[in-house]
Amino acid sequence: MVATFEEFGRQERVLGAYGGQIASFEWVFSPRGADGRPVKMFDRETGDVDPKVVAYWHDHYDLAHIVEANWATRGRSLKGRIHVVVGTADTFYLDGAAHKFEAVLNRLGADPHFTYRDNRTHFDLYEENGDRMAMMDEIAEQMYAVARPAAHWKRPEGAPPAILHQ
16 A cells, blocks of 8 residues: 555544654654644645755755765765665665665765665565564674674574574
């Protein structure tokens, strides 16, 4: 099923102030109003967008913008260390944003590592051979190899995914 922002907005009018996906984004990313609550990105009744909130999200959370704006001072530390994995059938079309981010990083010479998993969504991105969290183990192993190069990482038999042991 495909849903639009308009449909999410209608659903949130029914669920109330705390009940929806868009509201959860606003609680995380939006500036606070005089009452301490997040300022809404758009009016749920009219659809009118608040450009100040959009600008705030851009300035504080747009990774491509932040990396590009700070590349002169932070680029050396980030080069070759940015890894992104996204599904090509992402439920929220994040693969499009990933391609744009990758283009910015390539232009900066950041040597990024992007993996686009064919036909994977938000819900099956990590799955391999029936193990829903297989990629978590792979990522954990790679991180462990960088953090403790002399140690050997292995998930113990029967342990939940991404539990690290030497």
